[in-house]
Each structure stands twice: as C-alpha cells, then as structure tokens.
Amino acid sequence: MNVWFLSSWDGSNAFADLMKHGGNWNHVEDGEQPAVPMDEKGWPLSDFRVKLFEGAAVRGVDFNGTYKLSFTGQTDIIRGLWSDLAITNKVYDEATNTTTCDATYSGLHDGSNGGVVFEGTRKTPQSPLNSGISNMKMFRPGYPGDGSQMFTTPFLNAIKAAGVIRTMDWMGIGGNANINWSERTPPDNPAVTRLTEPYTTTSDGLVYTNLNSGMSIEHIVRLCNEADSDLWINIPTLANDDYVRKMAQAIRFGTDGVNPYTTKVNAPVYKPLKDGLNVWVEYSNEIWNNFGGTEGGFRAFYFIQDEVRKIAATQPNHPLFYTGKGRNPVPNDEIYDLLYKYPAWRLGSISKLFREVFGDSNMMTRVRPILATQQGDANATLSRCLTWAEQYYKDFESHDLTYYYYGIGGSAYYGVNEGYKSINPDVFFNPAAYPDEVFKKMNLIDSTWAHTYGLKRVAYEGGPSLDSIEKTMNEFTDIQMHALNEDPRMQDLVEKNHDLWDQTGGDTLVYYCVAGASRWEFLRFITDTTSPKMKALKNLKSRGKAKVTAGAPLPGTISIAKYHGPEVRNIETAGGYFTGEGDQMVYNGIDARTVEEYFTLVGHSDAPFTGTITVKGERFYMDHPDYPHGTTRIAIYINGKKQGTVGISDTGGITESDSLAVEIPAGFVAVRVQVEEGWMSLHSATIK
Numbered sequence: 001m002n003v004w005f006l007s008s009w010d011g012s013n014a015f016a017d018l019m020k021h022g023g024n025w026n027h028v029e030d031g032e033q034p035a036v037p038m039d040e041k042g043w044p045l046s047d048f049r050v051k052l053f054e055g056a057a058v059r060g061v062d063f064n065g066t067y068k069l070s071f072t073g074q075t076d077i078i079r080g081l082w083s084d085l086a087i088t089n090k091v092y093d094e095a096t097n098t099t100t101c102d103a104t105y106s107g108l109h110d111g112s113n114g115g116v117v118f119e120g121t122r123k124t125p126q127s128p129l130n131s132g133i134s135n136m137k138m139f140r141p142g143y144p145g146d147g148s149q150m151f152t153t154p155f156l157n158a159i160k161a162a163g164v165i166r167t168m169d170w171m172g173i174g175g176n177a178n179i180n181w182s183e184r185t186p187p188d189n190p191a192v193t194r195l196t197e198p199y200t201t202t203s204d205g206l207v208y209t210n211l212n213s214g215m216s217i218e219h220i221v222r223l224c225n226e227a228d229s230d231l232w233i234n235i236p237t238l239a240n241d242d243y244v245r246k247m248a249q250a251i252r253f254g255t256d257g258v259n260p261y262t263t264k265v266n267a268p269v270y271k272p273l274k275d276g277l278n279v280w281v282e283y284s285n286e287i288w289n290n291f292g293g294t295e296g297g298f299r300a301f302y303f304i305q306d307e308v309r310k311i312a313a314t315q316p317n318h319p320l321f322y323t324g325k326g327r328n329p330v331p332n333d334e335i336y337d338l339l340y341k342y343p344a345w346r347l348g349s350i351s352k353l354f355r356e357v358f359g360d361s362n363m364m365t366r367v368r369p370i371l372a373t374q375q376g377d378a379n380a381t382l383s384r385c386l387t388w389a390e391q392y393y394k395d396f397e398s399h400d401l402t403y404y405y406y407g408i409g410g411s412a413y414y415g416v417n418e419g420y421k422s423i424n425p426d427v428f429f430n431p432a433a434y435p436d437e438v439f440k441k442m443n444l445i446d447s448t449w450a451h452t453y454g455l456k457r458v459a460y461e462g463g464p465s466l467d468s469i470e471k472t473m474n475e476f477t478d479i480q481m482h483a484l485n486e487d488p489r490m491q492d493l494v495e496k497n498h499d500l501w502d503q504t505g506g507d508t509l510v511y512y513c514v515a516g517a518s519r520w521e522f523l524r525f526i527t528d529t530t531s532p533k534m535k536a537l538k539n540l541k542s543r544g545k546a547k548v549t550a551g552a553p554l555p556g557t558i559s560i561a562k563y564h565g566p567e568v569r570n571i572e573t574a575g576g577y578f579t580g581e582g583d584q585m586v587y588n589g590i591d592a593r594t595v596e597e598y599f600t601l602v603g604h605s606d607a608p609f610t611g612t613i614t615v616k617g618e619r620f621y622m623d624h625p626d627y628p629h630g631t632t633r634i635a636i637y638i639n640g641k642k643q644g645t646v647g648i649s650d651t652g653g654i655t656e657s658d659s660l661a662v663e664i665p666a667g668f669v670a671v672r673v674q675v676e677e678g679w680m681s682l683h684s685a686t687i688k
Contacts (some may be wrong), residue, residue, distance in 0.1 A: 002161035002461055004516030006192050006215065008115075008530035009054035011515040013061050013526050014155040014223075019136055023051040030183045036132075042190045043134035046204075047119045047131060049081050052138070057109040059198040063114065065141030069103040072096075075131035076120025078103065083114035086630065090479055100145075104139065119618055136190065148186050150222055154527045158514050159227050161529065161537055164280065166232035166460060166510045167223075171214035173285040174297040178213050179245045185271060187218040187257055194489040196554060199238075199536045201302065203309035208299060216248045218257070218270040225274050231305040231508060232280035232370075232460075235350055237287075237300040238307075244350050248357035251279055280406075281369045282355060282460055283347040287338065288374050291592075300617045301339075308338035317461070320345055323386065324595050332448025337384065340373075344385035347371050348393065348404045367549045368406035372460045375410030376442030377566075382449050385571055391595070399504040401453045409446035410457050412462025412509045414497045423480045428469075429489035435500040444550055444602075445566040446538060447505035451670035452568055452600045454640020456507040463511040464494060465532070481518040486531065495534035501544035505668030551602030558601040558671060559684035561585040579681075584654070586618065591679035597637070598674035601685050608666045613643070615657040615673060616683040619650040632678030638662055639670050654683050662687065 004010050008021050015021060025044040027033045037045040053063055069078070069087075074097075078087045083105055090101035105114060114287070116138075123131040139145045159165055169421065170192070177185055177199035187195050192215045200206045224231040231251065237245055249260035256266030261268060273279065290301040300357035311318050312335070320341050352371040358367050386401065386408070392398050415421065418529065420433035427433070447457040466481050484490065501509055511533075515523045522533040552558040561583050569576070571588075576589030576599070590597045619632045631647040646657035664687060671685050 001159055001164065001511050002166045002513040003159065003170050004166065004513045004521075005172075007057075008051050011055050011057055011059060011521075011526060012155055013057060013152055015192070016140050016149050017137045017147065018052050018067065018140055019190065021052060021057065022115075022191050025050055026580050029231060029420045039132075039134070041134065041188065042152035043136075044118075044121075044132040045123070046132050046457075047121050048132070049115060049117040051081065051113070051115040051602050053115070054113045057179070058108065058110055058112050060110075060527045063108045063112065066104045067141060067475060068139040068143075069116075069137070070098060070100045070135040071133045071182045072098055073124065073127075073131075074099055074122045075133060077116045077118070079119075080105065080425065081115035081117050083108060083112060084114065089418045090649075092126065100376075110252070114334055122549045144283075148217070151226055154529075156227050158523055158529050158534075159223070160229050160536060161541075162229070164230040164232055164278075165224055165227060165507065166234075166280070166282075166512075167215070167220050168232075168234045168285050169513075170220060170281075171234050171236070172212040173214065173234045173300065174624055175208075175211045175299055176214050176533060177208065177211045177299075178243065179238045179240055181259075183213055184243075185213045185216045187216040187255075188350055192216070192219065194238060199303075201306035201629055203306045203313075206302070208294065208302070211465055217247060218255055221251060221254075221271070221273050224277055225271065228274075230278040230280060231273055232282065234282045237284040237303045237433060241335070241349070241353060244353045245357065247626065248354045251359055258635075274493055278365075278457075279354075279358075279367050281347075281367065282372050283343050283350055285342055285419040285682075286374075288379060304339055305335060308335055308342055311424075311534055312338060319392050320393075320394075322386070322388070324391050324395075333564050336379075339551050340379065340381045340384045341388050342531075343372060343373075344389040345392075348389065351404045364402060364406050369404060369411075369456050370460060371405050371408040373410050373647060375413065376445045377449060378410070382446060382567075383409065383496070384455055400402075400640065403456060405455055407458030407507060408450050408453075409457045409459060410442070410513075412439070412443065412459035412501060412506065413465040413467070413512075414462070415465060415467075415469070416493075416501075423476060425484060425489070426482055429487060429493065434493050436611065439497060440500050443501060443504045443506055445568075447668060448566050448568045448600055448602055448670060449552070450532065451505060451639050451668050452598075452672050457505050458507055459509045461512040461592070462501075462509050463520065463522075464490065466498070470650030473619060476477075482510070482524055482541065485518065485524065486534065487520065488532055490532035491536045491539070494533055495540060495570060498536070498540050499546040502503045503549040505548055505550055512519075517588045547606060548604040549562060550668060550675075551604050554603040554605040554664060554669055554687050555609070556603065557684050558603050559583070559585075560587050561684075563601060570595055570597045576681075584683075586654070586681040588681040589679075590673070590675045590682060592675045592677055593679075596674050596676050598637075598672050599682050601671040601673065603669040603671065603687070605664050605666055605669055609664050610688050611662055611664055612659040613646070613662045613671070613685055613687050614659045615646055615648065615678045615685050616654055617648050617657075617679050618652075618683070619648050619678060620655050627639070630678060632680045633676045634680070635672075635674040635676050636662065637674065639650050645676065648680055 025048040026492045084107045086104045092099045180600045193212045196211045253261035254272040255270045284300045289298040414436040416433035430449045450457040636643045643662045644660045
C-alpha cells in the first residue's frame, strides 16, 4: 500500500505528534509573509504561528481534546490559530529549559482548520524576547507524551492491511534533489521533511526551487517495524553511491541519528528494519512523467534528462551506448532513448551497492530491486531497458538480469470498459463494465516481458482510478468520487480486476493509496477500515491468488495462429512480422546475424512438470552468404532459464525440430525461442 504526501491536510493523521504534520513557521500576524528565520536544525528564531491541521485532515477524526505540548525554551503567550485553544498546567523547568503544558482544542468540526501561535518566546534563559523555541512536540489526546508511540493506532491498522508499504510520497521523490547523505532530513527535524536549496541543471541552466529532502529513513523504518510490513523505498533521482550505500546500511543496521552503523550494534539509537521484513528498492519514480512541467511533482524527468545530456556530451564509452558484443559503442543524442534506459543502468548500480551491504544470500529474497516502467511498455520504457541491460550485463559482468533485478513493470491502474465511464454508479458498476479489458492487455504485455527474463511482474502503484472519468467529466466532484468509492459494488470491481492481475501473471501489486486524493483513496476516513476497497483487500488476502490463465494451457501447443499475446522480441533489431493464413501463420524473420533474435510464446500450467518441447518453423535460405544451407540452432528458455537447444533443417516448408527436455513451472510460462545460428520463421512450440 502506498502512503500519500504527509501534510496538515493529507487525511492520514499518521503521526501521534501533531507537529509532524505542521506547516511552515510563519509570522504571527501574517502567514503570507516569508517564513520566519530558523536555526540550523530548522526551529524558529522568533515568535511564530504554525498550521497543524486543515479540513481534509479533520475528516473522520475528532481533533477536540487535550494535547500534551512541550518544547525547549519559554513563551509568554500560546493561543490557537483559527481555533479555540486553552492552555493549562503550564510548567517551566529552569534546569532543563523545558516548558510543558496541556493544550485543549474545543469547538472543532469536520472541515475545521487550526494551529498554534507563540508570542513572547525565549530560546534560552539568556535570550531576548522574540527569539524562538525548539524541540516542540504536541501529542494527540490519548497518546503518551514521551513519544513512545510514534504513529496513531487508526493509521497503523489501515496501512498494515496490505503487507508492503511504499513510501515514495513520504520521501518527496518528485521534488527531491538530494545528492549527498548529508542533505537528507534527519530524524530530529521539526517537521517530517525540510526544504532544500535550489538545484540548477548543467545542460540547460534551469533552476529548480521548492525542493525537499523527504522524510528520514529512521521514521520510515519504524513505521514498517510497527506495522509489521515490508519496506518499499525510492532512491532519490540524483543520489550518489555513498548516499545509496548509507541508505542500505541504515535499513540493515540502524543509525545514530546522523549516520548509519556499518555493522550490527546491541543498542542502536534508531533501530534497523526487523528481521523477516523485506526491502523493495526502486530508483526514483516515473521518470518518463513530466506532468506539471518543471514546477510540477515529477521533476525526476528533468533531472534525468540533464544527466543523460551530460553523458551524451562527455562520455562516448558510457555503458548506455553499448549495442552488443564485438561492436563499438554508438554514442547518440537521442535523449529519450537514453532517458528511458537510464533507470536500468542506475538500478543495476544500486542493486550492487545493496548487495555489498546485505550480502549475496539476501539479494532477490529479502532485498528486491524493482525496475519500474510505464504501464503496458508505453514508449518502450520496459523493452528498451531489458534489451539493453541483458546485452550489457551478460557481456561485461557475466550475469543475467535476475542478478540485478527482482521484478519489473509498470503501474496497475484500472477503470471500467468503454461505454461505462460514468458518474452514475449503476452504469459504472454494470456487470459488463469490468474487469477492465485494457488493463488485461497492458498487464499481459508487462508480464510477458518480465517472465521472458525470469523476473516477477510487480506494480509499484495501482488499483481503481477515477482519472479517466474525471478527464471526461468537466465537473466530477469529490462527492461524486466518494459515492463511487463507497458503493458496496466497488469491492467486487477490485476483486475481479485483481483476479485479472493474477490470471495474467502478476505477482505483487502495491495499491495507491491508503488515504489522500479521492480519485485513488482506499479510505475516506482513516478511522474506518471497512470501506469496500479495504474489504476487497482483506478478502483477496484470505482466499489467495487466482490461477494463471494467460496463453495456451500446458501441456499443449502454443501456435502463432492462436497466439494473442504481445509481440515480445529483441527490439534492437528490425525484427520480424506475422504472415500466412490460418494454421500456416508464422512469425517471420528471426535470425542471428547481428544479435540473437527471439520471440516469446506464452502458456500456463496448473502444476509444475518435467516434459519435452519441439519447435515448428521454416528455415529460410538463399544463395547468399548470410543465409547458407544448414540447420537453424534454437535456444529454448523457460521463464528466463536456458533449457538447451533444438534444430530445424532447411528441408523446405514448416519442419519440426528435435525434442528437448524442459522443466515447466506452475503458473505463467514464457517460452523464449531464440535463434543462435541461422534464420527461421516460427510456427509453434509443443510441450508434452
């Protein structure tokens, strides 16, 4: 499950300390003025006001009651901002320079806004008036004032329902330009994130502002420990190797609040991720997405574009230019091609750094690097990555892709079929409206690419999205979206589309999001986990995965004529084409002249078995040195594992190869038919 942006209005009410949701330190009388000056830790150096909650956050949560307020320093006046706040039991401890009190809000209702105003502050006993305070905490009613419970009980109950927590939004990845570990947000920062200095790109000199360094890894690890859920982290787009290594160390060994430990310690200041919980590692977020432009929430697109422009201009031998063994690098200035391939290269480096810290035995078991791309291989974001990465890593490091990546693929958003995109619930939930046929097609594409290379089909985000309706309806309100989300039939829509995900070979689908924008949210009220979407998740978890049904049933024959899956082949070459009629249809033009071309056939098996495979096809030849007489040698891979080779002779017409013993797994079966020598037109493969 994804979390949404943490703020005074996000609706998660995640932290017991309300200050973690706080906004900027603003001037007492005018919140529109620039923020007040701050010390090196981010605490105010003058009197201030700070916003703590807004209408969206109040929904379903009663903010009335007595909060435990404490801070270092003194103040003459504490009053409510836009709200009634009574201060009682105020005590100042001179020995520790600490003030404690009870702060009671009253009269708040759904939609209320509120905060606090401090006037007459003294940071230390010797400081002048109007000098600020530090270490401010404001624990919600019913929670201990010592910080022993960091997260609210309703939030924990909601977020742990799925078993994996993706923290991309909490890490501020879209606007996170951190390069060095020292730039990250420390756990003792006043709010959960902090603004950082503007970043200027080298290639075009653009200046990016309103950047942040995201939440501290210490808080994120603690959330996963308390929710007993796997951790999914996103590495900031520009983070250097030292940052990545320290991130891995922090997760495995914990930190002292500044730096990670480099080995296990008995009493870490901030604990590591619990044994038994896995680490999913993604590089950046949606690097192809430029929605909102340079000031929007997807600035990784521009950061990486700057990186690949620098590579194109200065590094002609960079791995991204590699095109195959025995061939020289081919530098090019096709920025989008480099942009889409870059995550495959960077994630490979990140994976090796995590391997250094966690060791070989934890890789692809506990540590799970995920190559996230655009849904359905849009813009060839997935196929470009895989084709390049397989060639490069095999030739230079002698590993297949399962050494670097655990899973791959795009998001898994779905809606309803054409003709049913309506704000009318009876139209939207018509039995013919779902499962989503476009979702089925796109997931089969991603799943076939994944299994071709022996990888898992994993979705970093997904679930029912009302985006498509919102774009067609000029006035699609939150109230109308809530009505669809809260309709009992939404449970069936989620379950049937998730079954479709399973049936097309999907592995882990990380839903978006627990609370947040109404077009995606699973909970309107964080205190109520009985929404139709949450009921669907609980039911899916209890009944297990649906059986894979994609492709031909095995044992059996997978023929081109009856094959309706995606065209998955080596995209660096011109490739082939479908030709022929009826049962004689073939995929023509698979050869090994420049690279070993392949085509993937898809089947499924209800149980694993040992069998044999034969391939039918036609060997092409002519009086030309590129196409001599002989036998086409064909390598057979099952879900990325080479089983051996078979041959087809040039006797003319469609010919059956010799047989080969193969191991067939249960579930999705990707049969990669790869020409190692010669040329062929592929007709079918039969597995007995």
